[in-house]
Amino acid sequence: MVDTSPFDSFGFQVAFACQALPTDAARHDVEYHGWSRGRHTGPWLYVEIDVSGERHWVGRFERGPADYPFTGTFGCPHPDYLLVAASGQAYVVNARAPQGSGGWAQPPIMPVLGVRRVEGTPLVVLWDFQDMAAYGPEGLRWRLSHFATDGLKVTEARDGVVRGTLWLGGYERDDLVTFQVEASTGRVLVGSEALERHGARLLTGQLAARG
Secondary structure: OOOOOOEOOOOOOOOOOEEHHHHHHHHOEEEEEEEOOOOOOEEEEEEEHHHHHHEEEEEEEEOOOOOOOOOOOEEEEOOOOOEEEEEOOOEEEEEEEEOOOOOOOOOOOOOOEEEEEOOOOOOEEEEEEOOEEEEEEEEEEEEEOOEEEEEEEEEEEEEEEEEEEEEEEEOOOOEEEEEEEEEEOOOOEOHHHHHHHHOHHHHHHHHHHHO
């Protein structure tokens, strides 16, 4: 089995090349192991990384539940980093030094349902059913926690604004809300019902990284 989606740089300059490898990767010399929280049992997504003139390595990334198919490899705003999504489980990895201090991290978004670059900016956003987060060249910039009851979906990310829809309410998901969020700060421009009624929080710094 091979994940056929090619690497998507999102138009960022990157310092490496990468490609998915066959799941049966016993022949590969795996250097990096990305583990999902508390599991370490697989199955795995294998990715080959080549930093031209410096190093070549293979990483295996533990997949999330099979119910969540979103899988791919993506560029990040920093040229040394890539974002790997393996069945909804995400990893941000330093291609030059995956094992070093700060070499990898798991975004506080699970399961990842989508990833987009904010067009014209050095930012990417990713989201799950309820939360949304943004990464800049410095790493995780902000997270909107409990932004939706369910069904959060980003439909557009350009002109410095992230746009989409989400559901608010109880089990009936009775209110479909259109939102607009300032990409650079996470500030909600349209759709403040999520903040006022649902107890959503905008988190930055170390608080944003906590799952």
